[in-house]
Amino acid sequence: MKKSEIKFGVVVVITFAVIGAAVSLIFGRFIDFGSSKTIETSAQKTKPIGGTVSFSPPLLQDAPAEIKDAVMLGYNIMMNTQKYAAGYVGNKLNCTNCHFNGGITEGGRNGGLSLVGVAATYPRYRKGQNYSEDIVTRTNDCFERSMNGKPLPSYSKEMTAIVTYYQWISNGLPIYANIPWLGIEYIKSTHTPNPANGKQIFAQNCAVCHGNNGQGTQVVPPLWGNDSFNDGAGMDKLKDIAAFTLNNMPMTNPKLTDEDALDVAAFIINQPRPHFAAKKK
Ligand code: HEC
Ligand code: HEC
Structure with missing residues (x-):
């Protein structure tokens, strides 16, 4: 064999190896190497990619x-x-x-x-x-x-x-990864929210910081009134504010039951607040 033929052979082998590696990288995630069959159910197709991700945002x-x-x-x-x-x-x-x-x-x-x-x-x-x-x-x-x-x-x-x-x-997280800490996990209780009880819960657990009229202070944000979020906001939806409250309020010491969180949420969203002009609801 001539020297140039050997060179050509080497290039061909390397080229195929690179293409092979790329193909298996791209399609590898769809192939279960452990079994003889290739399985791709519709559930897998719609599942977000990325596998398990861990929380480590850069500074x-x-x-x-x-x-x-x-x-x-x-x-x-x-x-x-x-x-x-x-x-x-x-x-x-x-x-x-x-x-x-x-x-x-x-x-x-x-x-x-x-x-x-x-x-x-x-x-x-x-x-x-x-x-x-x-x-x-x-x-x-x-x-x-x-x-x-x-x-x-x-x-x-x-x-x-x-x-x-x-x-x-978001650096380091794969595009369209399933990111478990994003979004709100709604309360599952089927309890019917009771705003009258919510008023009591508010007085006992929230008013000390947010004010008796939900107006807030220099350091604590308002919950209703002119200075608060409007009636088109996510926080004005019962399931959102109830879950947010369950997880986070009272600030640094969240301790309400599912039912009390739903009740206080129902009380708060019944209070007056700015109107969202383009509201679609
Ligand atoms: C009164 C509370 C509140 C304030 C203030 C607020 N947001 Fe939000 N924001 C929400 C809620 C509720 C959601 C919906 C969360 C969900 O459904 O997962 C949201 C969602 C978002 C999302 C989408 C998040 C996701 O996971 O899809 C972005 C981006 C965002 N807000 C940016 C902002 C920015 C920027 C500001 C300030 C200009 C702001 N928000 C102020 C309550 C608030
Ligand atoms: C110890 C003081 C404190 C108590 C008690 C407290 N909060 Fe808050 N709350 C805060 C602070 C401070 C923030 C803003 C947090 C930030 O900016 O990091 C906040 C934010 C909020 C928000 C989102 C911002 C807004 O103003 O819309 C809601 C909703 C909320 N609190 C509801 C409640 C409810 C309901 C209770 C009673 C169950 C409660 N809080 C009790 C201090 C408190």
Whole structure:
């Protein structure tokens, strides 16, 4: 064999090895190597990919130099929306009042509503519009409803910063992974909510911080009235506020039963609050 023929042979072998490895990497996840048959049920097809993921968001200060300013502005907007997105907020809330620590938490008990991994899970199907929604539109839902404010232009410095921040804190999580700490786990109790009992629960467990009239203080956010979220907000839905309360309130010491959480939630959402003009309900 000539030297050039040997070279050609080696190149061919390597090429096939690389293609083979790529094919098995891509299709390997669908193939059960343990059995002789290839199994792919419809359940597996619809299951989000990614397998088990673990919670380990990077530190903000470790963001690459070119995006660090945007990441930090995004974080500041989450923590002090009043200051850093003034003009787009119509109440006294900050994102972090619900997305604790700017969303850098593992959710669940005392974690508020996590945002770690959101960048990997959008665009996502949204029931309200029967189509998929991107992260900018989803964020503006919170601006218009939770914050009773105005949508940030998608090209604005602020929205770009928020999206960069999501992207950074989602670093390392596979696209469309099933991220267990995102979202709210609703209460399963079939108890019929009793707002009259909820009023008592509120007086005993919440008023000390949120005020007798739910108006809040300098350091505690309001629960109803002009300075609160509007009636189009997720937090104004019984199942959302009940589950949030069960997991997180009283702050740092959540201790209500499922039934009491449902009752106090029913009481709070019956109180007056701003009206969301474009409400679809
Ligand atoms: C020890 C003080 C304290 C008590 C008691 C307390 N909260 Fe809170 N609550 C807070 C603070 C502080 C926040 C904002 C957390 C943050 O920004 O990190 C908050 C946030 C909230 C929020 C989301 C933000 C908003 O204002 O809409 C809801 C809803 C809420 N609390 C409901 C309740 C309910 C219901 C109770 C009684 C079962 C309760 N809280 C008891 C301190 C308290
Ligand atoms: C009064 C409470 C509250 C405030 C304040 C709030 N949000 Fe939310 N946010 C929610 C609720 C409730 C959801 C829905 C959670 C769910 O259904 O999984 C949500 C969902 C989101 C989501 C989608 C998360 C997911 O897992 O799909 C994003 C992104 C988001 N909020 C961003 C923000 C930003 C940015 C701000 C501040 C401008 C903000 N939110 C202020 C209550 C709030």
